[in-house]
Amino acid sequence: MSLPPDPADFLLDGHSPARYERDLISAIGAVSATFAECDATFSGIDHEALRREVDAVDLQQPTSDCASALRELDRLYLRDAVYFHHPRYLAHLNCPVVLPALAADAVASAVNSSLDTWDQSAGGTLIEQRLIQWTCDRLGFDAAAADGIFTSGGTQSNLHALYLAREHAVGSRHATDRTAALPRLRVFASADSHFSVRTAARLLGLHPDAVVPIPTDGHRRLRVDALRAAIDSARAEGSIPMAVVATAGTTDFGVIDPLAEIAEVVHEQPAPLWLHVDAAYGGGLLVSPTRRSLLAGIERAHSATVDFHKSFFQPISASALLVRRSEWMDAGRHHADYLNPVRMTRAGIPNQVDKSLQTTRRFDALKLWLTLRVMGADAIGELFDRVIDRAGEAHRLVASDPRFEVVTPSDLSTVVFRFAGTDEANLAARAALSANAEAMIASTTVDGRTFLKFTLLNPRTTLADIAEVVALIAGYASEHLSAQPSLAS
Template sequence: MRSHLLNDTTAEQYRHTATAAVERVADRLASTRNPFTGITPEALSPAVDAIDLDTPLGDAGAALDELETVYLRDAVYFHHPRYLAHLNCPVVIPAVAAEAVLSAVNSSLDTWDQSAGGTLIERRLVDWTAGRIGFGPAADGVFTSGGSQSNLQALLLAREEAKAADPALLRVFTSECSHFSVQKSAKLLGLRPEAVVSVPCDQDKRLQTVALARELERCRAEGGVPMAVVATAGTTDFGSIDPLPEIAALCAQYGTWLHVDAAYGCGLLVSHRRHRLDGIEQADSVTVDYHKSFFQPVSSSALVVRDGATLRHATYHADYLNPRSAAVARIPNQVDKSLQTTRRFDALKLWMTLRVMGADGVGRLFDEVVDLAEQGWQLLATDPRFDVAVRPQLSTLVFRFVPAHVTAPALIDRANQYARKALFASGEAVVAGTTVNGRAYLKFTLLNPQTTVADIAAVLELIAEHAGQYLGETLAHAS
């Protein structure tokens, strides 16, 4: 079995096996005609369940053949221009090349004696991101597994900075359209259910600052401690960006930690639309997800803070890993800043991307999908068959099929839900769903520069066709 370990004697075997895997995936990417095959869990599960994991195949080629039937053939492919569902992006080739490097070398980014240059590369990228945000030289941060972890750590720092004598008095304010990880993080931090205060949004799905000011004042009047405000720069459902300068002014007035969840909107940092993030430089912490709008493979995220000293709240010393003597000797250990211990060298993907494409190259890709969303909105806004919820600020379109001859909202809900399921089952396109004011809506999340207005128009026709078929059969049956 030692023959399967990657080392100096198996380097050629590694080259052969990795090449075979790359060729298999490349062939699949080149031949994929739809984003999905439409296979159901009931159809695919027997093939997976029938595999005896205690009886190895003994050959990588045979394992790849088997993988073709249980994964590659029926995977959901985000690179396809009609994958329009969630915040999943096609990935850039330099980052995929970096994946091959980091997986093989297998550095762990917790301590210097496990990563060396990897530590310095991650730190340089954190500094670069902080500069793009507009933070000063005191800024710092760390790469994370994703936006949820970044938000959790940000709220941990905010809780510790609040220095509340009674944790039951702590309150977190965030918009009704913010990510669910805010509530989850509060629970993980031991805060009470009522600790997270949901602030209403305006018609553009942006946090209402008047309502936030009212809630902050009420908190103080009731003896509470306004621990943090979480503003969103790119909500998951609508791509909306909260009014950051006004929120920052309120946080300064009440002495409240400002965290900006820019997991989605961080692509604006390298875009010619950077002004849409004005005010983010006043935040205490920022979440960025490179694996959304920087076109990086999962996972690639970071938490960046304006004052690096606040990261001490995540620091613990262990004699076997990062003793205090290492800190005294100024040895750069990233575990001192992280909630994780063992951690992949995910920063290498962004490093390779910037060194090959440059920040402007990434920004142009993001600008393309933002432009596409605007064109899609114009298409929807002029089509009487659809109701579009809000004009996009980023690359998300939320809409609903509303035929003129049907007025029952619940029936229209079911027709839209049916259309989404039918489209998924056909494999021709993948779209997402959500609710707006209690009603069922559909959602295009546009993160593929290969997607065209023609693709959007074609998928809208498929939605109308499926929804119309459902309504026709339902109404005929009812009569």
């Protein structure tokens, strides 16, 4: 009878290179086979049916070998996963990923560096800092004076930015005065800004109505006149304007607020006001060979969010918060004797935990580093340009079809439209596409009505793919309407 394996044999170390290589090759083989055979974005499986299969697994009985576990995983996950690389995945801000980033992910997972302190990451710290400087330079910040940190995503980046903005507004006040000021702080953001702005305000202990929604114009961009009026009104009523959040690529419409005009409003204020630009979606324009000018004005922001796992075609997760002046990060700095004591800071040792909301932090920057070293920035920007071009073609296609109505054209890669019928018909069409494994699209609400949404982030999606999906939507929506009893009856 064979003895059970020593649990230590499953550790990646000098004793296990052969097992590591074998298991990794098996995993890559399983994924490669799935991608080669993938002919739909999603299998259409019902969530309860899949739940029964997952719940049936006895977690007390391990398979003891990776190959068996991978075969099980194929049934529980790979077979029914949602595949963003498929050209008819048109739903959310999820992108197909480039191969150099996947290679980097494998390296990062194996070495398992934590980017909080120098003595846990060494070169990883320096690579991340270099990429922060590179991104700041692309933003138009003075890279020598600017700073930033990689984060888990746009929500964390926006939270961190508004935390710095709050401290910028009240950090120097006496404790009693500070407590009295917090309920009076106000954040101004487009009515179409990301929900994370409101979430951050709650987490930061601000008033429930601290985020003031600013109306948008006919192109869904923040109205600068309304912003100026809202700030003036807040001051008049005794509130304290804390920050303005401009969006460079709204989630629903992919439009960019007038950044230069907003910056002008912020900088003309009599008291300090923080300008944060949420470029989680539109950050890819930083490497666009043709459209960088759409971000004009972002260089005047105090801070910016960029999600590399959206328009830079990186695996989840990879985001960054960037600030124009490194000292603005000081509000979040902290020292722990066991991690980054003050003596290390005085010695110039780069322990990044003192400017991060996280302690343990994965080496996500390696993905972007290897991508830039293999492909170059222009190649990434060309991919983003392609999906923006395709979205323009898709908008014109749908707008020319009398069966549909569309919302304003996107600055980026979003198309918002609806079949000229009921809300229920549009939702039924969306559900049918998914259930029949034909495509994945999103829906949203515009002025109280249900609209459908294409979010294009796959450069291999063709206009023919989009035309086919549009035809299917029209067919399913029409079927739904035909099946409904008429009002006359």
